Amino acid sequence: MKNKRKTTIKDIANVLNITPSAVSRALHNHPRISDKTKAAVKKVAKELDYQPNHLASALRSGKSKLVGIIVAKTNSYFFSSVVENIESELNKKGYNLIITQSNESFEKECRNIDALLQTQVDGIIASLANETVTFDHYNKIKEKGIPLILFDRGENDIGVDYVGIDDYQSSNIVVNHLVEQGCKRIAHIAGYSHTRIYKNRIRGYKDALKKHELPEDEDLLLEGSLSIEDGRAKMEQLLKLPILPDAVYAAGDYAALGALQVLQEHNIKVPEQIALVGFSNEPFTSLVSPSISSIYQHNKEIGKLVAKQFLLRVNDKNYKPVLHKSILEPELIIRDSSRKLK
Amino acid sequence: MKNKRKTTIKDIANVLNITPSAVSRALHNHPRISDKTKAAVKKVAKELDYQPNHLASALRSGKSKLVGIIVAKTNSYFFSSVVENIESELNKKGYNLIITQSNESFEKECRNIDALLQTQVDGIIASLANETVTFDHYNKIKEKGIPLILFDRGENDIGVDYVGIDDYQSSNIVVNHLVEQGCKRIAHIAGYSHTRIYKNRIRGYKDALKKHELPEDEDLLLEGSLSIEDGRAKMEQLLKLPILPDAVYAAGDYAALGALQVLQEHNIKVPEQIALVGFSNEPFTSLVSPSISSIYQHNKEIGKLVAKQFLLRVNDKNYKPVLHKSILEPELIIRDSSRKLK
DNA sequence: ACCATTAAGACAAACGTTTGTGCAAATCTT
DNA sequence: AAGATTTGCACAAACGTTTGTCTTAATGGT
Incomplete structure (x- = not known):
């Protein structure tokens, strides 16, 4: 011994x-x-x-070979599969990941950042908590000269690398699809518009309606937390309208699922009477019946792009004033919940 | 600047x-x-x-305040919620987590261990990959005097702390429940018996049948990977039997889901004709229709116990030869798929 | 065969802490 | 008031690497 x-x-x-x-x-x-x-x-x-001894070399060289990750919840399929792909790419280059969760809390996000900075991470990759509306804590990272990359939930205002999908375009695709299926009264169960991605989805939704010369009805646009319960509540609300919608586009899959439950409880045929589309392509969308159409965000691609971006940043000693924003094309996975035509 | x-x-x-x-x-x-x-x-x-500067203090003191985690996949609900609870407990004590995935691969698991050791983690918490049948790499950790704790998928042979549920007892509970509902021919879609937890579930299943003096039919016990596809295949196989089972107990929720799909495709009423029980209480079990009964593994509790165990180990300087194995009582969440009586 | 290069390492400082020991001043004992 | 103890800090080494500079020996050119 x-x-x-x-x-x-x-x-x-x-x-x-x-x-x-x-x-x-x-x-x-x-x-x-x-x-x-x-x-x-x-x-x-x-x-x-x-x-x-990693510590010794890190101390001397100033490179810890650790990368901090901040996500809202690891236990969402989207996040965990993005992280999985970041990990596999960065492992190849000798980096390890420190994964933290903000639980959608602004305060926890701040604490996570502090913890990561103390651990001397070589970079931070994050997706914002829902609560986050101010960005001083992220500027702190930038000021230290530590590479910072946001994905999915990012913010355009702070000059920082970003990888995500085109949310505006997503809504466009969804509306186009629903119109093609013959829908004329399309409701949108939306996320809170103070979050950029949800704002963009709402903009896209509205503009697409205009494009197709469909009526813009205030009653058809409902903002919320996009949880299952929220989806249920919003659907109940929609069913109380004098004229029912013939399609519902939810900005999140869980909300879509809640909506589906309510529709089935009311014996409303999906998609015949009301078509339904979700967002994120969570695994369960293909498992429920009817399966739920959903927007696929290219999880793998996002992970790989984030990793690539990070490596670019970290390998270039000289300060590089050029920002990289990678915006991916969303892809609508059409399933039974919105397939009216054969 | x-x-x-x-x-x-x-x-x-x-x-x-x-x-x-x-x-x-x-x-x-x-x-x-x-x-x-x-x-x-x-x-x-x-x-x-x-x-x-964490690195400097870590180097000098020999304590990195980092803990390595190895799981098969972060993107399973069970794992991610266990990890979430470990994190919240250990964060309080100033530890950060380095999370790695083995992807069920033995080789990746070994590489992860090496990476973690090089990063000078203060301890390692792991759940074994399916492929893992030899344990030299884990002994390496023990030899270095680094605390090691296994959860869920552990192994009794290597003397190491463990936290998990009583798998044998789980099967007992499930069979008791099904018998209570009037089932007399209970099939088991099982995991591979070379993995300890699945072996125990099989033992529990067999012993429970004996206890209730039910026939032990070879045809009713089918080992497999427990994926959705596997569940489908095994269910199809069961439906080809001359005498159909009146209940199916799957050792995994995804397999149960696959089985459910097949049953519905065959217009077999669940639970009236065949009752169904899964394992792990994945979120989707409550979302599908009929909702699937499932064994809840006390995810939160496991996470917290693992954290507590780790802190005990790491705070005690003197070598402590006493092992801690925490075995939790499983809990059956009864849902529509097995509720025949009102 | 002499000077200029180059090759291969030696030497030592540094990274930012932690920690055992030493030592003077302050406080306590009776 | 003289010794015993405690308090409060200084000093310096150490943790295991990395890295800039120096030194010596080997090689090259002419």
Whole structure:
């Protein structure tokens, strides 16, 4: 049990009668070290089961090889699959991820940022909490010169890299599809318009209605939290209207699911009487019956782009004033809940 | 832009004309520092916006305040909610989590462990990949004296702390429930028996049948991957039997869902003709129709217990030979898919 | 064979803390 | 009031790397 001491670079140096610096350079394939020495060093390293001490190198070099992630909840399919793809890309380059959750709380988000900064992460990748409307805490990151990339829930005002889909266009696609299916009175169960992405979805919805010369009825646009319960409540509300909608476009899948439950409880045929479209392509959309049409946000692609963006930032020493905003085309996955025509 | 240098403990020392060591002790409320000095130090620290350098302290003290997590997939509800609870508990104590995924791959699991060890984590919390049948890589962790805790998918053979539910008992509860509902021919869509938890569920299932003096029919016990597709295939297989079962107990919710789809396609009434029970209480079980009864694994409780276990281990300097295995009582959430009696 | 290069490492400082020990002044004991 | 104890801090080493500079030996050119 005495054998606790981990082997260090010095141990290797002692064995070979060279200095620690030579060992370090050998392990990093520095050109000023002979191939013979490199081979010897690596051999001894293997034999002694040398494991580099990340902390020491991080301290000295200023690079921790850690990247902080902040999401609202890891337990949403969208977030977890984005994160999964970020991880696989960054692992290849020797980075590890520290994942934190804001639980949609502004205050928790701030605390997470502080914690990540103290851990000396090399960069931060985040998707904003719903509560977040001010951005000083993010500016703090920028001021420290630490790469910051937002995805999905971002904000255009702070100059920062962003990866997400075109929310405005999403609504356009949805409305086009519903019109094609013959719908003429399309309701929108929307997210709170103070959040940029939901605002854009609302804008897209309104403009698409105009394009098709459909009436813009105030009663058909309802903002909310997009939870299941919210979806149920909003659907109940819609069913009380004198003239029922013939389609409902929900800005979130859970809200769509709530709406579907209510529709079925009222024995309203979906999609025949009322068609339904959700947003995010959560796995359950394909599992319920009828399956729910939904907007696919290219989870994998987003993860990979975020990773690529981060690597670009972090590898370029010189301050780069050029911002990158990657906006992906959304894709509507058409399922039974909105397929009226065969 | 020159102001890049972060303020260190030395800067504070200079301002107050004391030594860095005094500052460090003051910040940690060391008893040998006067209250006056402590107050002064903290005041200056605030003014200079001092942020402790985690890396340096980690290097010196040997405690990184990082904990590694290894799960198969973060994007399962069970795992993500366990992790969420671990995080909230450990955050309170100043720990951050490095979350990694094995993707059910043995090799990835090994790589993750190496990565975590190099990052000098203070402990590792893991749930085994399906592929994992050998445990040398985990012994490596133990040999380094790093606390290791397994949850859900653990292994009894290696002496290591564990938190999970009583799988054997789960099956017992399920069978009891189904018998109560009047079922007499209960099938089990099982996981692969080389995994401990699935083996135990199978044992529990068999013993419960015996207890109720029900026939043990080979044809009613089918091992598989428990995916949706697997559930579908196994259900189709069951429906080909000369005598149909009147209940199906699936060791996973996705398999149960696949089974449900097939049953509905065959116009078999659930639960009237065949009752159905799943495992894990994934959110969708309450969303589909009929809603699926399922075993709840106390996700929150597991997370909190794991965290508590870890803190116990990590705070005790002296090697503690006593193992802790926390086995929780499973809870059956009864829903429509198995509720025949009112 | 002499000077200029280059190659291969040695040397030492540094990264920002923590921590064991030392030492003077202040406080307590009786 | 003299010794014993405690208080409050200084000093310096250490954690394991990385990295800029210096030194020596080998190589090259002519």
